[in-house]
Amino acid sequence: MLMVIGKATLGEAGKDAALDAFKTMIEASRAEQGCIDYAYALDVIDPSVMHITEKWTDEAALAEHFQTPHMAAFRSALGDLDVQIIDVKKFRTDEGAPLL
Numbered sequence: 001m002l003m004v005i006g007k008a009t010l011g012e013a014g015k016d017a018a019l020d021a022f023k024t025m026i027e028a029s030r031a032e033q034g035c036i037d038y039a040y041a042l043d044v045i046d047p048s049v050m051h052i053t054e055k056w057t058d059e060a061a062l063a064e065h066f067q068t069p070h071m072a073a074f075r076s077a078l079g080d081l082d083v084q085i086i087d088v089k090k091f092r093t094d095e096g097a098p099l100l
Contacts, residue, residue, distance in 0.1 A: 001036065001055060001058075001094065002055070002056040002062055003055055003093050005089055006085065007051055007088075008050045008052065008083055009049055009084045009086060011082025011083070017077075024074070025071075026039065032061070032068065034057040034061020037053070037054065039054075041053070052088060
């Protein structure tokens with residue numbers, strides 16, 4: 001399994017449009033074959049920070065994700081908004097186990 005973990009900042013200008021773009025991206029990505037989970041979350045302490053968490057079955061699924069029409073539309077939308085990707089990394093991991 002691959003996990004993608006990242007952060008982005010959202011400027012106040014166009015924040016609603018950015019959130020709409022994120023929602024559309026989440027819904028389309030979760031429908032992709034090979035997507036285990038796909039989520040963005042606003043930081044509780046600093047709501048200008050968006051946390052990115054994705055889980056993919058393998059490299060092929062993630063590579064296909066980057067070729068989808070909704071990814072192209074998302075990149076285009078971000079170019080018009082005050083969103084800055086701070087850090088995004090992928091990790092290879094196992095399926096995990098319950099913590100508690």
